[in-house]
Amino acid sequence: MTANKLLEVDGLKTEFKRDGGSITAVDGVNFHINKGEVLGLVGESGCGKSVTSLSIMRLLKDTPGKISGGAVRFEGSDLTKLKESDMRRIRGKDMAMIFQEPMTSLNPVLRIGKQLEEPIRLHLGYNRKKAREHAIQTLKLVGIPRAEELVDDYPHQLSGGMRQRVMIAMAMSCHPKLIIADEPTTALDVTIQAQILDLMRRLKEEKDMGMLLITHDLGVVAEMCDRVVVMYAGRVVEEASVKDLFEQPQHPYTKGLIRSVPKLRQNVRRLESISGNVPDLSRMPAGCKFAPRCPFVMEKCLSAEPDLVAVEGRTDRKSRCWLTQIDERGGETVHEYSAD
Amino acid sequence: MGRYALQRLIGIVPLLFIVSVLVFMFIHLIPGDPARLIAGKEATLEEINQTRVLLGLDQPLWKQYLSYMKDMFQGDLGNSIRSGLPVTEMMKSRFLPTLWLTLLSMAWAVVIGVVIGIVSAVKRNKWPDYAGMLIAISGISIPGFWLGLVLIQIFSVQLGWFPTGGIDSWKSYVLPSLTLGAGIMSMIARFSRSSMLETMREDYIRTARAKGLMEFVVVGRHALRNSLIQVVTIAGLQFGFLLGGSVMVETVFSIPGLGRMLVDSISFRDYTVIQAELLLFAAEFILINLVVDLLYGVLNPKIRYADN
Amino acid sequence: MNDHSTVMGSGAPGGREQAVVPDKPKNPFGQFLRKFSKQKLSLIAGIFIVMLFLVAIFAPFLTPYNPDTPNYDKMMAGPSADHWAGTDEYGRDILSRLIVGARLSLAVSLSSVFIAAVIGTILGLLSGFYGKWLDRLIMRGSDVLFSFPDILLAIGIVAILGPGLLNVVIAVAVFGIPSFARMIRSVTLSVKETLFVEAARSIGAKDSRIIWRHIFPETVPSVIVNLTMKIGTAILAASSLSFLGMGAKPTEPDWGAMLSMGRDYLSIAPHVVYFPGVAIFLTVLAFNLLGDGLRDALDPKMKN
Amino acid sequence: MNTPLIEVKGLHKSFVVKKGFLGESKYVRAVDGISFAIRKGETFSLVGESGCGKSTTGRLVTRLLKPNEGEVWFNGQNISAYNDNQMRPVRKEMQMVFQDPYASLNPRMKVKDIVSEPLLIHTKMSSRERDKFATELLEVVGLSSYHAERHAHEFSGGQRQRIGIARALSVRPSLIVADEPVSALDVSIQSQVLNLLQDLQEEYGLTYLFISHDLSVVEHISDRIGVMYLGALVETAGKDALYDRPLHPYTQALLSSVPVADPSQKKERIILKGDIPSPVNPPSGCRFHTRCPSCMDICKQIQPVFQEVEPDHRVACHLYDETIMGKDGVHIN
């Protein structure tokens, strides 16, 4: 299995300086992505999804954030230890990123073509003409009609869906091994979202890339992902294959989440809901971070935080909850999952 | 773009008209009797009155205004009350020095200001930032005439590098434009720093970094141009300040420019000159802002291509 | 143990939420102070300004000499133990005059900027809120004002109104108005589009209420920041007026007047201009630094 | 069926957009001929993609905007030509809840002042009474009285939305226009607010105009639904009719585009081609023809009529136009 691992995030910890103190936005996150696999990363707003992805790409410059622990192994080498110049060589080449906001993620004063050519010339060493051809090719690949003309347009002349396709083309242009897509469709309309998701699925299959798909939309997860990691308050609370996750969610948060989403033609009178709010990172409860909102909270939950452990002895199924650990193992010490 | 510029140009006319009325009222509100000032201190009452009639100042104000406007539409700005010289001619010779002075001041102020702004923003909260901002704030904290006199003491009298004034060669412009540009340099430095900081927080900067671009490419190609768009606007507004500042700098450095002429003509209530000059200032200011708007469009494709 | 597992906030719809809002209310002013106090330079500048105000207020008790008493035997004496900042062209103690001058310079600049701020803010609010012809009128008016070199405007105003403190204040105020008006207008334009203004409209609030209760408070930070910055400019403008012979009262120890009257002695008795120059420089600097700090502390976008 | 509380007839609204450089003005036809009615106690929802004119419709209904054409009847009064002063008493009857709970509350006001501001405007209550009332309202929406002294920025999104709802309730309106009240909220919070809205409707007999782009949310909360596309209604129907038998190809595509949070359910997807056209130059004929999978020649030229094809089920599509398609018509389901 290890040989198959494209990216391995191991105990990643990222802190932000804020008002004198610091908050830990990402706290010991573990997960891995295999080659050709789509890993979904879900969780509510502010739980640390974006920070995780930015930490992997080491794009925290100009923010008060800093990786303060853990390792990010990409094809075996630890990115957190690389020199900035070496990291630059990986960014955009082996590992590319698609951002949430197609409206603001493109530079408004540079032509589309120019922005696309940049990584191509940098990483593939093409001359201007060849880079341009390559850019047009890639644009066609992502289903943009009239690509030859479009390269001379400015971002504002494009619709949101088109821009997101340009972002995808940009990410694809140097044939990366891994694409990190941070909420690539959140800003788009449903019909356009359907187009983009369809496109991404196709491209992934054609190019056999690994993908980290960040979203808070369980629907998108269900349709796109092979495996899922659920985050809550900077931690991974559950990891499962997509099928398991929806059929047998383990963590109470995941359960609540799945149940509070209204589903088409479901016809319930009342929705389930998780009471309370996402905790503020600067004043986190001791013990399990979900405890204050958890319907099954126990005394232990308030004092000690459970580890992320394998469920039912399966290595691909993990949860961070005393309940599963106690229920399944009758209160015995549980086998701790370790990344290695 | 051409049509837009034309439209804007036409739009200037009513504005200038308002300005002309305001200017006219304004200068006639200022107490003082040009006839008396011109006739000299030993003049008799009769002489003064004759002068007044000759200058048409005995007419009711609205008549004076109408005849002034009539002449102006025929391209005649009249003669200086004081010297009798044609105003157009006087302005012509005074225009270039002031133009050079303001342009040079603006040029160095923008270049240095932007450089300081960028360095400060990139090195935020490190010593270059503090140094840059100290320079910048000093620029607006020193009274212009004082800076000018000190520069003369140092660079003309002590070191002999530059002349104390005049308009004899490019060297003559060095100290005056340093003096005049200091304030604007500061404004621009501060402004470009904050707009640069703002730009550096934009999503597309992160995108640029995610492509693996070198930091100087990120700053130079992606951030700079976006923040310049805002700097241009500020710089345009500063021209008004320059025109005002030129009064002082031209006095200190004996530059025969419009500013000094204006002060002179105000002290002699040389109505025709004041009027013509204030109109010119207003037109200049409006034009510059038009240029700024056009430039804004050139720099900002969103506006340039708004017609789709 | 399982028996004890209580269900907190059982998910009852509309159920009360606890422990989310911090117990101590976050005082916005306290937050501002905390942010501001981290701007060390601005903090120093703020302290300097407070001290300056104290000096101005208690000036009569602080002056080592009577600032108006001449001593023709001791004219333009350099700094010494008796006269820390030397004496001026009438043999008056410069330090004493600086101390008393702080009063005048601060009074002139503060009041003129304050007037400009009040008028400019009102114009900006109206212009931005009502738009249309009112906006055009006000903005074209401020264009015209802007296009007049400010100093000339001031000269004209002082010439019309005659010299004197109040008129200098008015003159300096007038050319401060457009910048406030423009700035407040642009803030108003953006606040006007915010949802909470629309919300106020939707509950039937009158224009006056919307402007005063909802839009105006949003402009306050910008006003304050601009105010502090403009005070520096106003001190300089007043001194430029003095340079052109249109300053406050020539007999009063206004810093600008000291500077401009003293400039003839620049090469023979530099201290005569040096000290007022430094006083102006430091004060303007301090106000600008304070303004910078306030901007950062008041601007919600500047988080860190 | 009682009389409608609100009835909208042929509303049009366009905005001038100065397209900067050339100084030409163009028009966005944000709302282009919309008619619907909402009965007392009912929840009517508008769905559609971004920019299709949902919010504009909401603002026309509440008369925050004046329509260019068309009428708004509220409680039997034609309020479309009312001025601000005439509107003020009407506003007491219709309140709004906004999309963004962060931006719709004045960050500088105390919660109790926000909640009681409508009372200040519409009633003669003393400030003591208002405060008391405000605390009661806070309890109603599930907040505590001790929150009253706080500022809005100290609350989380869901709590803020509750404050916004309390404000809307304060003057006991009959109609609440809720413009995307939950789309800014996290999923786990969203359901809290939806439940609250439903509870309040039951308790106070409120009528809702509910605006959303989320088809699942709309289905959950509505009685009747209108689907908008580029400024016009393309289909209105009762909830079940719409979700079970969507008639308009756009509605069908929309429904099929919603990702389903169930990996076992792989459904057929209608993926539309192309992007949403700009409302500045909407396509001729049927607005949807540029993306329509069953576009016919006529669609490019003639705008279909919005007509009732089944009881309480209206649609604007040539496919259901008997004069064109013949008596039987063609139904693609």
Added chain:
Amino acid sequence: SSNNNNAAGSENGSSPSSSASAPSESGAAPSKNGNNPVIAVNANFITLDPHNTSDTLSITGARTMYEGLMGFDDNMQVVPVLAESYEISEDGLVYTFKLKQNIKFHDGTDFNSEAVKVNIERILDEKNNLRFRKSFAKVSKIETPDAATVVFTLSEPYNAFLNKLAMGLMISPAALTEFGTDISKHPSGTGPFKFKEWVEGDRLVVEKNPDYWQQGLPKVDSVTFKPVPENGSRIAMLKTGEADFIYPMPTEQVAEVEGDGNIVVDKIDSTIVRYITLNTMKKPYDDLKVRQAINYAIDKDAYLKVVKSGLGAKLDSTMSSKTQFYSQQPAYDYDVEKAKQLLSEAGYPDGFDAEIWGENDSESVKGMQFIKQQLELVGIKLEVKSMEGATLSDQINTPATPADAKIQMWFVSWSPSSNDADGATRGLFSSTMFPPAGSNTAYYKNDNVDKWIEDANKATDPETAKTIFADIQKQIWADAPWAFLGVDQVISGKRNNIEGVTVLPDGSINILKAEVK
């Protein structure tokens, strides 16, 4: 902060007119400007039409290129220039001039009696509204019996006529016909320098007239005048050698540059008098005792020291010692006690509140502050109002009658343009000259003085005129309608290699004998 590298220090020059440190001639640094000296002045040239000037600087400019029948020597005494000789009839009505021969205008045409006639007629023509018309208003007839003779006939005796003639410079009639009102831009006279260029506001350049009638003059190739309004800049130019001569030399810096071996400072007493007018028709100044008290209360020595940096003289009459028919008066010596006593006698033992007006230039502001300090000591609390010149003039001249006048004290200076006693008296003390007609802002009215002024003008005999003016001065001095302050010095600075440039007591600059060593 000065470059005192020259070891030759200087004691204050014992010569009354020059304080040159007199370094060895060979030690002089060569002029930066070669044989084309640059003169920095403090104002702009307004016009070069010699008949229409009212400011001293424009007169200076005109005199480099133009000459009159008469002229002033360095002491402002009237001497013949283009006139060879002249005769005045017994009744003082007919002036006959013999003209110098073989003098040509710059444009090559001849100077002759016809030219004189053309010029005087131009001045007299009302249509031209030239400023000099008033000076020649008494000319009733002008005849040219031959090319070398001009005869003026006056309507009444006018003993300042020669002074006025010294102001009336001669323009080439050919140029006048050619350029008309544009003559200002194409000057053509008989003077030592020819017009080269005038860039309004920047410089006036005149070049050597090779055909000048005085042998061996001028000695420089050209002279450039540059307006440099700021004192500090002007003196900086002198220090750097950009300017070879500056006028005025800021009094504040005299002491400093006197130590500079490259710079020579010239000072002479001027015709400019400084004083404060006291409104004799307004309380409390209508009381002679109050006016005298004010005169006693001001320490004139301190005035010179504080305001004039020690440069100048006390004013001991109504006019400067350099002015025609000056007669010295006994001083009002500084005496605070006496002043207080006089005030008590007048009924103001505790003084009173007063207001002084003046212009806003630094000299006036400084002076007024000084006066304030002085009067404070006798209990007069003075409010200083400095106004911009034109505004002030408006304030003074708006009231139509003495009763309306608001003016109390006015800090001001005066110099008669043609240095005649009439010019230094009539406009200031004649009761026909209350504002707005004239500058009698003291609203001084003394019937004897009024009569004497008329008599003096008509006196054909200079000696008679002189006695009458002595009486006038005595009477006015005793009436004290002014607080008499001082007489300015005209102070100029030059590089030590420049010779022959002199400033006349009225502040005009004479460059005829300019020479670069």
